[in-house]
Amino acid sequence: MLDDVVHAVRVRSGVRVAELDASATPGFSGDRDAGEELLASIGERMSDVQERLFAHGRTGGTRSVLLVLQGLDTAGKGGIVRHVLGLVDPQGVALRSFGRPTPEELEHDFLWRIRKALPPAGRIGVFDRSHYEDILVPSVNGTADAVTLTERFAAIEAFERELVAGGTSIVKVALWVSRDEQYARLRERLERPDKHWKYSPGDVDVRAARPAYEAAYDDVLARSSYDDGVFQAPWHLVPADRKWYARLAVSALLLRALDDLDLDWPPATFDVATELARLDATR
Template identity: 65%
Template structure:
């Protein structure tokens, strides 16, 4: 793979995969790799490179939250069964420190949750400052599943589109960047993945007979997703429609989207709220001379390592930032 790995992107996925006014979900090639000119191996290598940058960006965000900052990121992952939501969590979020990640999965509401407004459990799960929150399914289940399965009447779920838009505006205004990903798997690929779960005893635990019931409502779900994308992809919280038949591609895209979202926060290391030299002298007074001498020697190495690290960080930022110069088609095709 060439050193200029970012050149394998021919279009900025942030613009390419965002649904525009003329977007047609039925026309999406679920097995495609839009904007990417490399192959699977190229994608894995770029993910490793982006992973190093993503890890440092996440640490800066975590430090920001620990020192009184108000910024956070929320990754919303929607998709039908087998679309690859769990793989995104393992392979993308697995590249960062887990203590800075807040993962929530939203299935059938509990008895307590049903006693509250449908957004109650969502509000309770929002990431704290400094965290990357991940929703494996989300509040969108309340305009998808409830609609297709007829769990509530149309007059109940229909107003929720605007309510969700207002809710997300409120979340963004509070300091949270929202990245919404719709993983779109084809009916053919979904069938193959479900059959694999039946063929492999170690995957039986992932299979649920209701998966076939949902699959039998395929076109109803596609229509419901089309409405979600058309009515809730906003300037403050846009959707990204990601083809998901090739798992490596969807993981690459989400890595890029999350990395760029963190870059846009433009966070620096928090400044010390104490006098460093005073604290150095106080600490030195508690150390034996030979230990202090060793610490001072290690300190020189640590400072040099920091300088090298900052240079590498700036280079990685410049590489990732090259996407800004790529074209995009606003997701209209």
């Protein structure tokens, strides 16, 4: 069932985000209750394999997982962090959010701040927005020409190849909400005083530029969904009008990546009998 979801959300060539049914639940035929039940059971499995990953990191292992979350405002990136990453030990998660680059960051190559934020070995890193903003935003604002964008795609591919070769599994997710659902969620942020802090006037500007963002996302999904057998860093396009489905799909992707590491508990780096004797001497 999980594999059905994983397979169904994987980006296929020629995808157009504007044509996606954002309220669909690809690969899953159950309702919300069934989805939440499945999410809880995924949580338990994820917690176990996450601890193995952490244990490896603490004993010299080099593996890590990097979840890259992209999506328009209101797509639910924050909810994913809360409800999916909340399923595992906070010690095992390294979360980084990327906003508008600072003046210092702008003095460096666009990947400079990204490299500094990579997860240590043994962790699940989460990027709330990422290096793909450096494609999306200039595409929409027209501040980068086609040559610059092509150079950035090349830099990103080289960067991700390097990460994968170094032991990091990359899980790339674009969360997608429909125009109507985005409207409803922004309206709720304006109507409810306990949600005002989530709203920024810029959100409406971005919404007004939605067709340009759609084209930019199509470009990103078409040009950076890597899979040559050895080097795998494909995109997944997750319909996000139903929050429970988006959480289920991302947790399925994360569990699949963790399971694929196929980690057993690391062997002792000391002689167990000797240590038992030393410990007993302190009884």
